[in-house]
Amino acid sequence: MTGERTATLDDVARAAGVSRATASRVVTGQGPASPRARDRVTAAVAALGYVPDASARALVTRTGTRLAIAVIGHTAAVLDDPYVGRVLISAAHVAAEREVGVSLHWLPLDDPGSLARLADGRGLGGLVVVNPTRPALESVPRTLRGRVAAVGVGARHVPSFDVDNRAGTDGVVRHLVRTGRHRIAMVTGPAWLPCCDRAVDAYRRVLRDSGAEPRIVHGDFTAARGAEAATEIMARWPDTDAVFALSDLTALGVLDGLHALGVRVPGDVAVAGFDDIAFAGLSRPALTTTTHPVEDIAAAAAQAVLDRRDTSGATFYPSALVVRDSA
Amino acid sequence: MTGERTATLDDVARAAGVSRATASRVVTGQGPASPRARDRVTAAVAALGYVPDASARALVTRTGTRLAIAVIGHTAAVLDDPYVGRVLISAAHVAAEREVGVSLHWLPLDDPGSLARLADGRGLGGLVVVNPTRPALESVPRTLRGRVAAVGVGARHVPSFDVDNRAGTDGVVRHLVRTGRHRIAMVTGPAWLPCCDRAVDAYRRVLRDSGAEPRIVHGDFTAARGAEAATEIMARWPDTDAVFALSDLTALGVLDGLHALGVRVPGDVAVAGFDDIAFAGLSRPALTTTTHPVEDIAAAAAQAVLDRRDTSGATFYPSALVVRDSA
DNA sequence: TATTGCGGTGGAAGCGCTTCCATGTATGGG
DNA sequence: CCCATACATGGAAGCGCTTCCACCGCAATA
Known part of the structure; x- marks a missing residue:
């Protein structure tokens, strides 16, 4: 199997009775090659267990690897x-x-x-x-x-x-509205992450439709921040009846923060996340969320x-x- | 900055007024080189923003990369x-x-x-x-x-x-014993994983010291299996008062399975895991576990x-x- | 039959680098 | 003052591969 020296393209060419150029063409599949040559080279490759050297190939093709x-x-x-x-x-x-x-x-x-x-x-x-x-x-x-x-x-x-966190957010927030929540807060991601904008936008839109004011707090996708955010939200808008976090980890933190505050979930406040990580189904209560492939x-x-x-x-x-x- | 063509060692050598061989010696730090040459090459490298080509280097040194x-x-x-x-x-x-x-x-x-x-x-x-x-x-x-x-x-x-899952397991199981648990079950990893043996061994040893019989169920490090395992354990040994799982994910599953069975944790049964993953502190009840660096x-x-x-x-x-x- | 065209082929160059080897060039001791 | 020794240096080979280019033989066309 593994000989002393690994086979090179030269070995293959010699074994197949063709030139190195032809062997290369067959191996890479680029350029013309007669069926006969193709067969012989293929056989030689198999017999010798030839594996092209990535470095050498990269060197000449200048194709970063x-x-x-x-x-x-x-x-x-x-x-x-x-x-x-x-x-x-x-x-x-x-x-x-x-x-x-x-x-x-x-x-x-x-x-x-x-x-x-x-x-x-x-x-x-x-x-x-x-x-x-x-x-x-x-x-x-x-x-x-x-x-x-x-x-x-x-x-x-x-x-x-x-x-599609616009659609995802839309789905979650509409679900919240559908189940009777109207004072919905959102914990977004860090301000510097442009991809959160679309989610925030969707959230705003749904709230506008239902005639509610947005309640936005910035997060950083950590659980610790989620717990903090929960406290902030309940202090600032005590009548909040739902929190949507743009990350399950944060939502789990919100769950934790709410629990510490003595707030019942989902009785007093509903909580939803985003990502559907493995643990979302394992929290108590199990987290409602939306998938992230x-x-x-x-x-x-x-x-x-x-x-x-x-x-x-x-x-x-x-x-x-x-x-x-x-x- | 990024010129049309990235600088090669030849460019560096030319700019430094030395041969490519000398330039190579300086760049790699292998082989002799006069302070003068060293300085000039270093300067040229900086000026040209030279970065050695990993492929070419790997090709000649035969040192896999x-x-x-x-x-x-x-x-x-x-x-x-x-x-x-x-x-x-x-x-x-x-x-x-x-x-x-x-x-x-x-x-x-x-x-x-x-x-x-x-x-x-x-x-x-x-x-x-x-x-x-x-x-x-x-x-x-x-x-x-x-x-x-x-x-x-x-x-x-x-x-x-x-x-050190021997010591880790020992620590957890002793903690269980110390807090009054004596009918302790263990959910290990898959049988084919040799590294679980040491943990099982430690578990057995502590139980022997406290005069209890081992209750071992095989797991696969998933939460789903943890839930199953909980059911199996309670069916087979209904008086079990603690479950130790060799993975937090599994322990979280055990928590879930126990909850479904109406068993209170830690009231009826204590549960401990292994790994201290981020979610261990977020479950309800928060999971007792042992760290895994x-x-x-x-x-x-x-x-x-x-x-x-x-x-x-x-x-x-x-x-x-x-x-x-x-x- | 002579000419063109084309697919298949091998020779050879060269990618950027390290390293062997021979050739200087300073240094010390005899 | 000359030779042995050390060190610094450049020339050149070559790592394994792709690819340009010239070449060859063949079938198709004139």
Whole structure:
């Protein structure tokens, strides 16, 4: 099996009785090759267990071989949320299928140049930006045009993939209204994340339809912040009868904060989240939420980048309402 | 900044007025170089924004540049558990710091040859095996000796890094005993995972000391299985007054199953988990558990591999008891 | 039959880098 | 003052691969 020395394309060519050029054509599938040559090379490849050397190939094709995943706005809390892990797993999976390496980069929020620097190096096959901000996205050099995609909606000129959080939010908030809630507060994400805007917009719209005033508090997608937010909301608008958080983790925190306040859920206040993480069904009361197909989204972004598909514009993935006990 | 063509070592050498050989020596830090040459090359590198081409370097040094992370025994449920995500994030972080790419591989449990095949290709700088099984670990070719590490304890001849689940389990079960529980059941991990053995062993030992019979049920680290296990346990040993699960996710499932059975926690039955995931503090009742420094462990494994450190033997990381409400 | 066109093929160049080796150039001891 | 020693340096080879280009033989056309 594993000989002393791994077989090279030369070995294959020699074994197949053709030139290295022909062997290369057959192996890559590019360029003409007679059926006879094709068969012989294929056989030789199998016999020798030939595996092309990615470095050598990358060197000559100048086709970067690494998929960089950049997470913008990194804080330690990011690790608690399954979100980044799921994005990473899914993107890495796509990359692995194509024998492409992955590198992960945590980028600070306040240094947009860091993305540009990251993209500077060669050997970069593509870039997936998680939590895209407009300045960051605009800082990536146009050399990479067509090889960048975002998970989450950011700037216009980079293809981005995200859950349809406008529709998702609409669904959740309408469900709240339908079940008799009218004084609904919302805990959004951090202000710098453009993709929250659409959700906030949807929330505002539904409330306007039902003639209610928006009650918005900013969050950061952590549970701790959710607990705080619950306290803030109940202090500021004591008659609140529902809280919608743009993240399940935050919603779970809201549940916790409300419990500490002695508020009953869903009796006094209904709570709904967003993401449908594994734990949403495990909380007491089980969390009503709406799905977030993170894996699909991340895979799509990775594929777009790896295929050099220049699909600018945003693609939205549907979110489905999951009604449990909390709302 | 980003010129039309990225600078090559030749450009640097020319700008510095030295030969490419000298430039290479300075850049890599290998081999002799006069202070003068060193300065001039360093300046040229900075001026031109030179970044070495990883592919070209890898091609000639034959030093693989990819860190492969193989997760053995893949099922869809793996994605629900934050565990793999955290391992991956941490290992990828270490790899990124050293400018090494990462590739992720899901391997089926029943095909030990797959690991060998994975390791066959060139360009592989190292291999981190998650959920190591003995046969899998023994199937990796000795060519990679010193470049393989395991997250979780498996075979002897590969350095492995894991939480000290013997001590962790001991701590949790003793806590249970200390708080008056004596009919303690345990939900372990899947039978094929060798690293569970130590935990089961510790559990048995504590029970023997307190003169109780072990009550062991196999799990698979999922919440769904936890709920099932709770039902099984209460049916088989109705007088059970505590359940210890080797995974928080499972413990959360146990909580759920017990709730469905109308059993009060911790009134009737105490429940404890293992891992201290972010949600452990958010369940109702909040889960008593013991910590699992996944990030440290994964980083250590990645470092060992990338440094070609041949530290065979197992390294254990301490686990700390976290007492909350459920036990 | 002579000419064109074309698919298949091999020779050879070269991607950017490291490293062996031979060639200087200063240094110390004899 | 000369030679051995060390160190610094540049030339050149070569890692494994893709791809340009020239070439060859064949079938189709004039």
